[in-house]
Amino acid sequence: MKRIIFFTFIFVTLYNINSSAQIKTIPNFMLEGIDGKKYSLHEFLKEGPVYLCFWALWCIPCRAELKDLNSIQTMYKDKKVTILAINIDSPKSTAKVRSYVSTQKFNFKVLLDPNSNLFETLSGKNLPYSLLVNQNGEIIKTRNSYLPGDKQSIIEDFDQILKSIK
Amino acid sequence: MKIYTITFIIFLTISKLFSQNISISASNQLKAGSGYEIGGVYLHKNKKNYFDNISDFRLFLPNTAIGFRLEYANPPEFGLKFVGIRDVFVDYVKDNFNIRAGYINDLFARGLSLNLFRKRELAFDSGIEGLRIGYEGKFISGKVIGGDLNFVDPTNIFINNPITENYKIRGLNLEIRPITYLLIGGNFVHTEGFIPSPISTLDSIEANIPEIYLKSKISDFDFFISYAIKRTLQKNSSTKKGSGLYSSFSYAGEKIGLTIEYKDYRFDIVNPIKRADVFRPTRALPFQNPPTVHKEHSFTLLQRFPHVVDFNDEVGLQLDAFFSITNSTTLNTNFSLASRHFDYEKGLNPLEFNQKRLGIDWLPSLDRKRSPFWEIYFDIEHFYDDADSYVRLGLNRRSKIFYENLGFYVSDLSLRTLTLPAEIQHRWNSYLVTKLTSESQWVFEYTDDKKYYNHLVGLSGNLFSKLTVGFRYEKTTSKYEPEGRKDWFVVEFGYRFGMANSIIINYGRERGGKVCTQGICREILPYNGLRLNINTNL
Numbered sequence: 001m002k003r004i005i006f007f008t009f010i011f012v013t014l015y016n017i018n019s020s021a022q023i024k025t026i027p028n029f030m031l032e033g034i035d036g037k038k039y040s041l042h043e044f045l046k047e048g049p050v051y052l053c054f055w056a057l058w059c060i061p062c063r064a065e066l067k068d069l070n071s072i073q074t075m076y077k078d079k080k081v082t083i084l085a086i087n088i089d090s091p092k093s094t095a096k097v098r099s100y101v102s103t104q105k106f107n108f109k110v111l112l113d114p115n116s117n118l119f120e121t122l123s124g125k126n127l128p129y130s131l132l133v134n135q136n137g138e139i140i141k142t143r144n145s146y147l148p149g150d151k152q153s154i155i156e157d158f159d160q161i162l163k164s165i166k
Numbered sequence: 167m168k169i170y171t172i173t174f175i176i177f178l179t180i181s182k183l184f185s186q187n188i189s190i191s192a193s194n195q196l197k198a199g200s201g202y203e204i205g206g207v208y209l210h211k212n213k214k215n216y217f218d219n220i221s222d223f224r225l226f227l228p229n230t231a232i233g234f235r236l237e238y239a240n241p242p243e244f245g246l247k248f249v250g251i252r253d254v255f256v257d258y259v260k261d262n263f264n265i266r267a268g269y270i271n272d273l274f275a276r277g278l279s280l281n282l283f284r285k286r287e288l289a290f291d292s293g294i295e296g297l298r299i300g301y302e303g304k305f306i307s308g309k310v311i312g313g314d315l316n317f318v319d320p321t322n323i324f325i326n327n328p329i330t331e332n333y334k335i336r337g338l339n340l341e342i343r344p345i346t347y348l349l350i351g352g353n354f355v356h357t358e359g360f361i362p363s364p365i366s367t368l369d370s371i372e373a374n375i376p377e378i379y380l381k382s383k384i385s386d387f388d389f390f391i392s393y394a395i396k397r398t399l400q401k402n403s404s405t406k407k408g409s410g411l412y413s414s415f416s417y418a419g420e421k422i423g424l425t426i427e428y429k430d431y432r433f434d435i436v437n438p439i440k441r442a443d444v445f446r447p448t449r450a451l452p453f454q455n456p457p458t459v460h461k462e463h464s465f466t467l468l469q470r471f472p473h474v475v476d477f478n479d480e481v482g483l484q485l486d487a488f489f490s491i492t493n494s495t496t497l498n499t500n501f502s503l504a505s506r507h508f509d510y511e512k513g514l515n516p517l518e519f520n521q522k523r524l525g526i527d528w529l530p531s532l533d534r535k536r537s538p539f540w541e542i543y544f545d546i547e548h549f550y551d552d553a554d555s556y557v558r559l560g561l562n563r564r565s566k567i568f569y570e571n572l573g574f575y576v577s578d579l580s581l582r583t584l585t586l587p588a589e590i591q592h593r594w595n596s597y598l599v600t601k602l603t604s605e606s607q608w609v610f611e612y613t614d615d616k617k618y619y620n621h622l623v624g625l626s627g628n629l630f631s632k633l634t635v636g637f638r639y640e641k642t643t644s645k646y647e648p649e650g651r652k653d654w655f656v657v658e659f660g661y662r663f664g665m666a667n668s669i670i671i672n673y674g675r676e677r678g679g680k681v682c683t684q685g686i687c688r689e690i691l692p693y694n695g696l697r698l699n700i701n702t703n704l
Contacts, residue, residue: 028229028259030259035383038302058464059464064556065553067553071553094457095425096416099425099486099488101423102386103420103422103423103490115281117272120271121233122191123192125222142703144703145665147662149599149628150665151552151554153665
């Protein structure tokens, strides 16, 4: 009986949070890039919306997403959308991340979150995990998987967010 | 029940009162299963039902994040039963300062002295309850951290009274960047711990772990080196000293990316009898977790027969390279080699051992008395114009020898594997994508003259980027499986609602075995039955 009450409570609460349609604002963070420099989210938000994509070397769907993001970044290079690929490989792989990224010629920034601190703060549980944040720091979309065909929906999200800026 | 109600009411009241400045985020993960596992001394079928529900709540105020986890793991999938609230934290960031109170995961350098993290799938959690204050400047940055860790080793969670180790941890990290190309850092970690060993009577320890590291980046070259010393003090016992060294060098060019890593972990080099006591208080402590310096794989059969890193006594190196053959084709090669530092020869009485040098102790050796491990791996990946279609082919050769001289007998277990994995994904039209996986593995346990073959085939289809249906079949010619079985199969069904909610149901027989991530290993028992996973993000 206790279990039923407990889960009813959780689902009612989750529903309440969802139905209140609150705007979710992302807190600022500072992470090191693979170029050794420190970056804060606010710096990028000054330019426009930001797409945060958490990934790891061992995660195959993440690598497919990065490939797609590379071509999306090219499509939107003159628009003010920033793609940030945040690597959450543990320290065991940190050294390899830079060599992988350079050979893939990614044209977006790659940041490091080696103990998944930011990933967990932003409620990430599984990879791939991504968030689309508008210029006011509000989370517009959350994605907790990357399935074939998702590239088109990212493009649609970008178009929509850019339209709202105009 | 009261505590949940009160917490939710406070949480929702705050959010309603300050709704202009506050936002709430919640995510939920439910894992449930019903079936049976094959395990125990007599390899009996044991009923296995589990129900794990984790709800993470986050409240974001300007510059502040507040969060907690509501967990109902009763009975859990792995790990210990828990029902209640945990991982409560408050995180405040303002300009270059950050303060976090409550549950903390953190990392100093590459983890030789401190690496606090959680791997739920391995029932491993070295996160602490405490306080961290940090500063991130252009030329100088640092942090202080303090808190308590109650740690349960994943290898002993299945015993009736799991052993809990308690540590009070205090740490300091400082980094200075005198010039653009150079960063010099230092850490100091002090701990007072209680390790209730079933063998040793000396269970209270005090340890100091100073560490120094250097990071340099010039053009396309990166260099990192770190050295830590661990001094363990025990009552009525002399101070025990150990050390760890890790270094990496990488080159990141347009066509080639190359990484060379080296490890020399000597946190507690002891003779085979002492080594058998995994709770010995002088060993590398659970919050020390440096790089493993060997590859971790994503193919299923390559995750079997993993190398278990001994952070107390292991020297090794790894070479990893990415070659960009064309814009869409990448070749990855990896070679790693590791071994113990010394051999131990039996003395005059059965409990006496003499350490014997075999070759250069700061380099890994292939001498079987130093328990060598080596692995060579190639993988080529080609993406078609659309990243939804790709081919990946791999080749892996692995060898490990576990040499143990316990005085009463010599155990020399040798294992070699050859694995050929392949994965092909193809987009047929705008709504259908299929994936075929095939993995072949030849296993030679040559001391016992065991030879067998494993094969895994998987086929899955994805429709409209929403629905996934898959099938996985595995067979073996091995006569040594704990349940005596020769084949396993799993059918899977997944559906995604929106972009952030998904349900996965799978049913079948799953093969067990050891799994390792980040040097943490756990034995997974064969499982037959149904599994349900529901992920929700709000």
